[in-house]
Amino acid sequence: MNLVRRPGWAPVVLSYATFVLVGLSAGVAGVLIPAQIADYRIDEATIGITFFTTSAGYLAAGATAGALLHRVHVRMALVVGAVFYAAGAFAMAVRPSFAILVAVQLLVGYGTGILESILNVFLAELPDSTTLLNRLHAFFGVGALLGPLLAAWMLQYTSWTAVWLVLGVLCLPLAAGFLLAYPRRAPAAEHAGAERPRGVFLEAVRTRAVVLGSLFLIVYVGLEIGVGTWAFTYLVKEHGEPDVVAGYTVSGYWLGLTLGRFLISPLATRAGMSAASMATACLLGVTGASALLWAVPTASLATAGFVLLGFFLGPLFPTAMAVTPQLVPQRLMATAIGVMNGLSLLGGSFLPWLAGWMAQHVGIWTLLPFALTLSVVQLAVWRLLVARTPAPAIATPGG
Template sequence: MAINEKSPSPAPAIVESEPATRCGSNTPGLAATSSNNGEKPIAHASLEERAGALAVPPPSGTTSSRYRWLVHVQFFACCWAMVVAGWNDGSTGPLLPRIQEVYGVNYTIVSLVWVFACVGFLTGAIANMFLEPRFGFGKTIFIGACFQFVGYAIESAALPFPAFVLGYAINGVGMALQDAQANGYVSNLPNSSTKMSFLHAAYGLGALASPLAATQFAQLPHWSFHFLISFGVALLDAIILAAVFRFKTHDECLAAIGQVRHLDEPSEKNDDSGSETEKSHFRKVMTLKETHLMAVFILVYVGVEVTVGGWTVTYVINERNGGPSSGYISTGFFGGLTLGRMGLIWANNKIGERKALVIYAALAIGLELVVWLVHSLVGDAIAVSFVGFFLGPMYPIAMNVCGRIIPPSLLTGSIGWIAGLGQAGSALFPFITGAISNKAGIESLQPIVVAMMAFTIGLWICVPRDKVRTASPSSSSPEGAGAIPPPPRPVVNV
């Protein structure tokens, strides 16, 4: 580890350092500190005092090693939450024909599993903006995990259809809370852009593994026992999140790894602010146009992703005379999704994330046309896998862009709404596809998917260019309201 003194510059690199005495902000980046000897909190100090409070000594070698270890542990916990989300989404497609058979329902009625999940996702996305300021990161993400395993417990019992789909709604609330918190937290970790790609690759791993189990259970008398495996995976998720984050706030968890956040708003848990702060935060998030534009993009993108992964199995069985093992095509799709999120990181950096996303979407459209027009079971299976490969990087790219166009103080709440609405897309568009297929036949799947992919390109073009993040959406200063002049800082090369 080498320590080099660095002279003041307009934008010095902020690197790992010893945690401040107390983290008290709600945004990524710089530190929030306050003393225990009666001094006024740094949140209310002058710019000079705030800048001076940031000049903390660099960590020792032992401390740096401990920080790195804790970063990996925390990142693994977030990844496991995404594995559970992927496991959930990857299970539906292979089980769908069996659900129709058991309950005797058509395409429209069986699509209610996605409608109820959509209700759960939207409920969780809105609840997240109130739960996090009140309870903090650690408790909120744990609550999400609890909702999820309760939902699986209901589904595993194969109750009458109304109760069965209710389990999807409960599950949706849990997924939305965890998705929001995991994305928001990883966006504050070191090397967050690369970690974001691996975070969503973990989603792909879960979606890759679940069809292997779901396809087998779909052929067994006790088909619903698949959800007992899901229950165990979700229960393990809750245990991991509780053990790693220990119900601490966002700032406390970051302080444990020597990371700190910008001090432009009160902390995520402020007893003095009460419900007024929560309402103010909610209002700011919901009036930010960038948030809603990205939310609509993610809504359509996730809708495409889950529609392809969920309905392609039924399409292949009916249109390509596929057998019971056609469920493995869903495995190929999500396997491609996982590989794309990890394997195309270099391409994203090489050509730029914005251009890369447009190229990937165009290639995915071309491959989906192959599935539509080429009547070959093997050829379609291969094409579907490559569709997943090129769709894969689009979600983490969008999350990275969110971090560059949304004010830091609103980032976690905004990502919660964006991710929650995206999960709603995973329910809304498969339902629409099912309703249309019930009238026009399952062969209508491909033109619907192609149109949705083309729409994502149009939405992406409308996303504003990267800008310097500000403290509030109304800030006119290029550095944001309350920007802190950076003090001389040592650069720590770990």
Template sequence: MTNQDPNSRVIRWLTYLMFMMFAMTSDSVGEIIKEVKVAFSVTNAQASLMHSLPMLGIALSGLFLGFLADKIGRKPTIIIGLLLFGLACYSFLVANDFLLIVSLMSLSGVAVGIFKTGALALIGDISTSTKQHTSTMNGAEAFFGVGAIIGPLIVAYLIHQGVPWQWLYVIAGGVCTLLILGALFVKYPTYNTQPSSSTDKVSLWNSLALVKNPYAMGFSIGAFLYVAAESAIYVWMPTYLVCDATSMKATYQCYSEGASQLLAIYSVTAFFILRAAGRFLGIWMMSRFNWALVLMLFSGAIVTCFTLGLVGGKHVALYLFPLTGIFMSVIYPTFNSKGISCFPKHQHGSVAGVILFFTAAGAAAGPFIMGVVSDANGGDAKYGFIVATVFALILFLGLCYNYVKNPTQTRLAELEASEYGEG
């Protein structure tokens, strides 16, 4: 493997931009849902399909196509995924009914599952140690956080200017086109494609068999719980914070004039800013502190913010819900990095696909369950956040166990020596 390849810096930036582009669309869904509910008169559960079905597409392509990054190589896999994503984005130019919109979002999800597993595997190829792997993963997710800020702002600006929100996807398609060109002309590093035994040979069946591996399963369940809780913020927080849930237009008159109203309007953006800032800080933090301790403490802080935000009502949640962005920032990229690092590099694409499956499953199931529970209680999003708090509590208990027992210590040390050398 050629970690010192002169193209590694360029590849790292292309990878970061891929994460940013994906976030521009996926994390704008909360703002888009508000528009679609009015335009097509759909329920909370129906509107949640705009988030759940794309996540299902990511989940299935991650699980069943994740092995492609190990089988045919990182570069071809990434280009195939980007081409499919670009096609879906440009097709939004003619998307003018709810079914077509949801279908195109679902197609884009399948595409993301393909190019993201390739990108996640590529991070291992350009890393010289498991710590650098975790730092780079935090960097990629930091740019994901930047995209999550940019996307909703673009949607808000487009709507304010009277331009259809669908143009967000056209803009993302333009970024995708540039990434395809970059991927075509940059030389990717080589990596060991020779498995140590026949049981490690790259195939769909061996990829699916990873689901039974305790390391893959442990981090995958953690990713599911985390994303299920996180998605409550950017999918349902805008609905929870509005003053009159029965109104056809979001209003924030119940908050005092000035900063409180401004925060209510831009609460999702505030959350994404804090999450992105935390991830840039995480690049430094995860190379210096015990990752298991940081995750345990931060997950406990999330439970506290959710609980106090529910008990104190909208006026307390207005501050505590966006604040969770700081505490959520390092959890998912660290799950991804440590989970992938528990396997040799020739399996990185496959295990990335397994973790991505559970990630997307959590992002699909979480908001949908929250929507159903809210509808069953008069449409009040508060009840959906109670479900999210339960997810966060289970995650915290699991991370307490992880810190106390440290079940991955030996495995990570072995792979550090065999896959990264002295690093």
């Protein structure tokens, strides 16, 4: 049973707008760090504490999203996420002490995690789920591209706190939209297992598909963020590219990722490919682009290679979310997506750190074999994930 059979256009548009906000939030963070360091008179290691509290909130959201959805259904679960996010944003907007700044990252992380998990669950149960989810995550990319521009422009005229004030204000109409546009009643599917949410969580984390899906997303996010974080350093140190050119190349990588989410799924639908086949083709593209970058390390090919790498990476995360309803029982679906979404952040924290450690102790050239290794691991885990599922059970990208 679908969570919502005929949602209309408003909930879907609100989903996309919410992911633009989440992308904006991610995009402004790096630009604001120098201003925060100067304001609080701290160093890079100290400001890094905020990354851990944000991650803790995000992981807590992944662990509790399923139970929250069972208790209060989609509409109110999204309101809860928006309230937590806005509370954290407004708390930072008043320039709290550094200890409180660290603490309120829990609110932002939890609110972001709830919004992401619930919207992934909501769209995963709709017709054309793979296309819808790819567009959803593409709009995250739109926000991530615009976020640094917004923050850099605002910092010319005001303080870093004003940026968070704007983000908090932008969240308020979304919360109102959730109340108006999403269904008021909870479908029966949302209540499956509601009387024993802890049991559902434990069953989900022991399920083979959830374990493999979480591992796949951990590796995926580690690869995506690891390359995005260290590509600039690689291009400058290995190829001697000017900072401006290297910066444009990294922007091209993120633009490629966003375009891949907008374009590949519709093209796969026209070709009659299943979601699993589309993801496999993208994984082969990721592996090929990584191998090309390593085997032919010239500056001109590096730019094209990074754009291609981003393009083929783009659909993988949303497609994994889209096939989850076909891989786990209905009663576990919401919790499974929440757990997978939450644990993916582990890859985004540890694997980019590992890439940086190797760059420091071995050399930045290790970024490309690092990317190639992770791409091969991704492909292997994906094949294990879908191997025991009959082909017809994996929906086509268009449905």
